[in-house]
Amino acid sequence: xxxxxxxxxxxxxxxxxxxxxxxxxxxAWARAQANAASEEHxxxxxxxxxxxxxxxxxxxxxxxxxxxxxxxRIYRASAESANAQKMLVTALxxxxxxxxxADHLTDVRSxxxxxxxxxxxxxxxxxxxxxxxxxxGFPLVGGRAEFVAGHTAAALVxxxxxxxxxxxxxxATARDAGAPRTTYNGYSLVHWTDGxxxxxxxxxxxxxxxxxxxxxxxxxxx
Numbered sequence: 001x002x003x004x005x006x007x008x009x010x011x012x013x014x015x016x017x018x019x020x021x022x023x024x025x026x027x028a029w030a031r032a033q034a035n036a037a038s039e040e041h042x043x044x045x046x047x048x049x050x051x052x053x054x055x056x057x058x059x060x061x062x063x064x065x066x067x068x069x070x071x072x073r074i075y076r077a078s079a080e081s082a083n084a085q086k087m088l089v090t091a092l093x094x095x096x097x098x099x100x101x102a103d104h105l106t107d108v109r110s111x112x113x114x115x116x117x118x119x120x121x122x123x124x125x126x127x128x129x130x131x132x133x134x135x136x137g138f139p140l141v142g143g144r145a146e147f148v149a150g151h152t153a154a155a156l157v158x159x160x161x162x163x164x165x166x167x168x169x170x171x172a173t174a175r176d177a178g179a180p181r182t183t184y185n186g187y188s189l190v191h192w193t194d195g196x197x198x199x200x201x202x203x204x205x206x207x208x209x210x211x212x213x214x215x216x217x218x219x220x221x222x
Contacts, residue, residue: 091149093187096166096202105157106142116143120154126197128154128169131220138213163205165213172198190214194221
C-alpha cells in the first residue's frame with residue numbers, strides 16, 4: 001500500500017481554520033500605508049533636506065541670539081569705556097583750570113629736577129621722572145601732589161611761552177587705556193603709558209605744541 005503524499009502545512013491550515021474576508025476600509029488603509037512607505041523610501045533625500053533645513057534654521061536662531069547677546073555686551077562695555085574716558089578728561093581739564101585759577105600751581109616751585117623729584121617722596125606711591133626740558137623749549141616750573149578721578153597723582157608743571165602744561169602721572173591700570181590725543185573745551189590733552197605709569201598732559205597751547213612736549217619728555221625717560 002502506497003503512503004499518501006504529505007500536503008503543505010499552509011494548505012492544511014487553510015482548510016481547517018475558518019476564513020474571513022477583510023473589509024474594504026481595512027484594505028484601503030493598508031494600501032495607503034504601503035504607498036506612504038514606498039514614497040518615503042524612494043525620496044529619502046527630500047526628507048533629509050527638510051530635516052537639515054529645520055536644523056539649520058534652529059542653529060541659525062541660536063547663533064543669532066548668541067551674537068546678539070555678545071554684541072550687546074560689547075556695546076555696553078564700549079559705551080562704559082567711552083563714558084569713563086570722558087569723565088576722566090573732564091576731571092583732568094577741571095584740575096588744570098583750578099590750579100591756574102586758585103594760584104596753586106605748585107607745592108614745590110623750582111626749575112631744578114634735583115629739588116622737585118625728591119619732594120614727591122612719601123607724597124605719591126611712585127618716583128616720577130622729572131626731566132629738565134629747558135633746552136627743548138619747555139622749562140620746568142615745579143610740581144605738586146594731586147588727586148584726580150580716584151588717582152593719587154604727581155603733577156609736573158612746565159611752561160611753553162605764555163602757556164602752562166600740567167603733566168599728571170599715576171600708576172597705570174587697565175582702566176587708563178584710551179585715546180592718545182583729544183581736546184575738551186578748547187584744551188588739548190595727550191596720553192601715554194611708560195614704565196608702569198600713565199601720563200596725561202593738559203594745556204591750552206596748540207595740539208602741535210603738546211605733541212612736541214610729549215616727544216621731548218619721552219626722549220628723556222630712562
